[in-house]
Amino acid sequence: MTTTWKLATRAEKMNPSVLREILKVxxxxxxxxxxxGLPSPKTFPIQAFADACADVLHNDGQAALQYAASEGYGPLRQAVADMLPWNVDPAQVLITTGSQQGLDLVAKxxxxxxxRVLVETPTYLGALQAFAPMEPVPESVASDDEGVIVDDLVAKARGTAGDAARFxxxxxxxxxxxxRTMTEARRQAVAEAAAKAGLPIVEDNPYGELWFDEAPPLPLAARNPDGVIYLGSFSKVLAxxxxxxxxxxxxxxxxxxLQAKQAVDLHTPIFTQRMVSAVMKxxxxxxxxxxxxxxxxxQRDAMVAALRREMKGLDVQFKVPVGGMFLWxxxxxxxxxxxxxxxxVERNVAFVPGAPFYAGPGDSRTMRLSFVTANVDEIDTAIAALAATVREVLAEQRGEPALAPT
Amino acid sequence: MTTTWKLATRAEKMNPSVLREILKVxxxxxxxxxxxGLPSPKTFPIQAFADACADVLHNDGQAALQYAASEGYGPLRQAVADMLPWNVDPAQVLITTGSQQGLDLVAKxxxxxxxRVLVETPTYLGALQAFAPMEPVPESVASDDEGVIVDDLVAKARGTAGDAARFxxxxxxxxxxxxRTMTEARRQAVAEAAAKAGLPIVEDNPYGELWFDEAPPLPLAARNPDGVIYLGSFSKVLAxxxxxxxxxxxxxxxxxxLQAKQAVDLHTPIFTQRMVSAVMKxxxxxxxxxxxxxxxxxQRDAMVAALRREMKGLDVQFKVPVGGMFLWxxxxxxxxxxxxxxxxVERNVAFVPGAPFYAGPGDSRTMRLSFVTANVDEIDTAIAALAATVREVLAEQRGEPALAPT
Known part of the structure; x- marks a missing residue:
């Protein structure tokens, strides 16, 4: 008899990450x-990390390599509280193994x-994947260029038969x-409506520091700290x-x-916590x-210029992002x-199709383009190749002969 | 209206880690x-880590700080396969954020x-905590000094109404x-019985390298690789x-x-993976x-000698462990x-009570003593204090006057 690996129901439903599979290709x-969504490696402060490693191992080597508190390294929790734009008690800060882990803990x-869990239309695919093992029903809230639409949020928060959305x-x-970025007005309206409806918010802010001309409005958590779990990351500002x-x-x-955190990995590596704490001094x-x-x-400017130049005459729609890493x-x-x-890919350019980012039926015409990994010349080349691909496909649909890749 | 944080059923059942709470006191x-269960920090190879950090950041800084594959760092997966005592394909190795994370992934x-999930009597408390969020029913298999008793394992594997144990x-x-350590004969019997019953095994081996006189018998995974998930760790051999x-x-x-791993933290920190890979060269x-x-x-010898000396005349039972970190x-x-x-604790010594380690009713007379963190002098002092505490409590029970702590 061979061993029977009977999978949990949730595992039967798990599918390979579309993004990961695409990244492989x-x-x-x-x-x-x-x-x-790979940050430009040019931005990694390698020398600062090297100095921090040497410093931490020389001054606190034993403690930096020992088991540590599940809550996280005290000075790092204090540094997080200090850098956030509202009054945060370090006792409420939990250090996680990437902000992705925060999504797993919240779901658990x-x-x-x-x-029922409410998400934007579209939303971060990794969040849907992190929530999935707990077998919730994600529900898309109608969204426009400023984020979720408040009326729909309120209607869906309540539910129909006492099944209020969990967050x-x-x-x-x-x-x-x-x-896209939520405006000040939308934030205030969402925070107030959620508080009034008793709806918890999970606010994810990995990109907030990457603004180009002006800092974004205050986080939702700043407006109602008791009603919001706020997730942050060092991935985009350090590495x-x-x-x-x-x-x-x-x-x-x-x-x-905290208990869920203890059960999943006891604590986030203390060595890297102390490294980052040292770097941030x-x-x-x-x-x-x-x-x-x-x-x-x-690089955003280069991508926007390239899109306007190369897609000219085509009905290609996009908004200019005012920060972050992505253009939709x-x-x-x-x-x-x-x-x-x-x-x-035949023309040596890759993007992510938009449909997988929707909790419900997706818009099959959409795509996500990252402007942070490739440099300006590569962006120019890639957008030209993408435009040529689009023109080729459209020409085929009109019954015109296929052109050789240029 | 204030925000309603309705907890998942599994969260209502979560309790603070008894061990963690005790550690705080x-x-x-x-x-x-x-x-x-803190390894002795004297064993941490701090200089080797410092050299590895400098090496990794100098030679592969950008890659060591970028997002990486969920499976883990290729050379480290190869090193793991190479160090295991059976024929392991590196493609079957998944690097985890501590072996504790392996327990979370297995449960998911x-x-x-x-x-139904079967465990030893008693078992590792952290495993019970890692499994708990998935809401299984842990069931204790009768165990003796060599591990689980095969007849009981087979009986409980099957279950009563088609509810075969998952592992x-x-x-x-x-x-x-x-x-305790499973003998060669018990391993072979357990591996064969489990294979025959179609019962998957999750084998946890964090301490296997810490043998004192001779290496333990081959792992269960070596006997039936298709029927066993094997968990290992660098925590006890490095840090x-x-x-x-x-x-x-x-x-x-x-x-x-792998999919569950992607969803929880994308991947284990690549920097520490490359550090350890460099150290292991x-x-x-x-x-x-x-x-x-x-x-x-x-330190084990010191603890055994101290117990024999200080507990003389008391009915204190223990086996001499032939490796690892703990004496029961x-x-x-x-x-x-x-x-x-x-x-x-009033006499300045702490241990872990044994009862929390049982999935079912625990033996309230048991305790776990670690012989790795304290040095020989401290072990002598601690066991003397522990014996004095026991004698004092027994004297009180006999109605004798309490003695002042010595």
Missing amino acids: TERPGIISLAG VLLDPGS VYLLPNFQNPTG PGLRLGFMVAPKAVYPKL DNFLALHVPTIRALYKR ARMPEGIDTVKLLPRA | TERPGIISLAG VLLDPGS VYLLPNFQNPTG PGLRLGFMVAPKAVYPKL DNFLALHVPTIRALYKR ARMPEGIDTVKLLPRA
């Missing part, structure tokens, strides 16, 4: 990838099978995938390879989140982050971006 | 703690609410908490503060474990681990170790 040499603590998951700054994030949680849920981020903003702004574009009628992708 | 200065992929969780080497572990999983479950562990074994053996002792009749603990 696009690792082929010669491909310019606008697909992944707040979602039962069948629980709404929002990414107000330079959203993944759309790049993602350390997997270092944090959450700020109200007293009503912090102890349960002397106000390092205040000098470092502006250099990231400047680089990404130049809608291709002309007749283009299905899932089908377009292999054709684009 | 025992962090008081002056306490000698035999409670925690294999356990439905109400699923049995076993810790064959220097078990936490009992320190726990990096949170670096691994699992070796059969092809039947690897893809689902040139066969470092072959030189380093024997120094840990020698230290822990000296059973106190005289009349002693409840949960009640004993605060009395012991």
Whole structure:
């Protein structure tokens, strides 16, 4: 008899990450990838990390390599509280193994099978994947260029038969995938409506520091700290390879989140926590982050210019993101971006189709383009290749002969 | 209206980690703690880590700080496969954020609410906590000094009404908490019986390298690789503060474990993976681990000698562990170790009561003593204080006047 690996129901429902599978294809040499959300490695402060490692191991080597508190490293929790733009008690800060882990913990603590969870249209795919093992029912809230529409949020919060939504998951700054940002007015309206409806908010803010011309409005958590779990990350301001994030949680849920954290990995690596704490001394981020903003702004400008130049005459729609890493574009009628992708890869350019980012039926004409990983020249080349692919597919649909890749 | 944080059913059931809460109490200065499972920080190869950090950041800084594959760092997966004593394909190795994370992933992929999961009597408390959020029903398999008893394992594997156990969780080497080791004969019998019953095994082996006189028998996974998920760790041979572990999983479950891993933290920090990979070059562990074994053996000897000396005349039972970190002792009749603990703390010694380690009703006379964190002098002092506490409590029970702490 052979061993029977009977899977849990939730595992039967798990599917490979569309993004991860696409990323694999696009690792082929010669491909310019606008697909992944990889920060530009040029922005990683390697020397500062090297100094911090040497410092930590020399001064606190034993403690930096020992088991540590599940809550996280005290000075790092204090530093997180200090850098946030509202009055945060460090006791409410929980250090996580990337902000992705925060999503897993939130799901474990707040979602039962069948629980309704509200998300933006579209939303961050990784959040849907993190929530999925707890078997909730994600529900899309109608959204416009400023984020979720308040009336629909309120209507869906309540539910029909006492099945109030457990929380709404929002990414107000330079959203993944759309790049959109909630305005001050919308934030205030959402925060007030959620508080009035008793609806908890899970606010994800990995990109908030990556603004180009002006800082975004205050987070939702600042407006109602007892009603919001706030997730943050060091991945975009220092480096993602350390997997270092944090959450700020109200007293009503912090102890349960902490217990869930203990059960999943005891604590986030203390060595990397102390490294980052050492790097952040002397106000390092205040000098470092502006250099990231400047680089990404130049690359955003290049992508916007290239799209306007190369897509001229085509019905391609997009908004110019005012920060972050992503631009969301809608291709002309007749283009299905899932089908377009292999054709684009033939021309050595990759992107992420938009449909997987929707909790409900997706808009098959959309795609997410990252402007942070590729440099300006590569962006120019990639957008030209993408435009050529789109024109080729449209020409085929009109029955015109296929052109050789240029 | 205030925000309603409705918790998931599983969260309502979560309780603070007994161990963690105890560890907090025992962090008081002056306490000698035999409670925690903290490796001796003297064993941490700080200079090797410092060299590895400098090396990795100098040679591969950008890649070491970027997002990385969910499976783990290729050379580290290869190194894991190479160091295991059976033929392991590196494609079946998944790097985890501590081996604790492996328990979370296994539970997510294999356990439905109400699923039966078999554990030793007693078992590792952290495993029970990692499984709990998936709401299984843990069931204790009768166990003796060699591990689980095969007849009971087979009977409980089947279940009564088609509810076959999803897996049995076993810790064959220097078990936490009992320190016991499965003999060769028991391993072979368990592996064969499980294969015959179609019962999957989750084998946890954090302590296997910490043997004192001879290496333990081959793992269960070596006997039936398709029927066993094997969990390993670098916490005890290098340092726990990096949170670096691994699992070796059969092809039947690897893809689902990988998907669950992606959803929880995308990947384990690549920087620490590359650090450890660099440290392990040139066969470092072959030189380093024997120094840990020698230290822990000296401290085990000290604890055994102290127990024999200080507990003389008391009905205190224990087996001498042949490796690992823990000694399991059973106190005289009349002693409840949960009640004993605060009395012991008054005398500046701490241990972990044994009862929380049982999935079912626990033996209230048991306790777990770690011989790795405290040095030989501290162990002598602590066991003397513990014996004095036991004698004092027994005297009180006999109606004799309390003695002042000596």
